Amino acid sequence: MALTSIIAIYALFWVMTAFLLLPFGVRTADEAGLSKIPGQADSAPAEFHPWRIVGRATVIAAVLCALYIANYIEGWVTVDDVNLFGTPPGYEPRQR
Structure with a gap:
């Protein structure tokens, strides 16, 4: 697999x-006990911590990407393993 991929x-x-991750851990002004600004949406977060989301997304994405690449190399789950509709007529599986 190429580095760009x-x-x-x-x-x-x-x-x-x-x-x-955006909706997890969000507290509205009503839940936090703060007063709302006129025109503020009821669902607007009272405090927004984007760096916390960036950090968590970076770690989780790294783990998921590593699992994806390991599956690509090792071939744990293939297209034939998740084929729900049966083999189409005339299909020949790829040989490795």
Whole structure:
């Protein structure tokens, strides 16, 4: 696998992980006991810590990317393992 492919896969895992982490640990102004600014959305976070999300997303994305690359090298889970609809007519599996 090329280095550029690894970087692209890591970036995809990082963005996906960062967006999945955004709603966790968020407290609204009502939950924190703070007064809201006029026009503020009820769901707006009282305090936002982007570096905490960046750090967590970096670690989780690194683990997921490492597992993906290890699976690519070792071949633990292949397309044939997750084939839910059966083998199409005329299909010949790839030989390694």
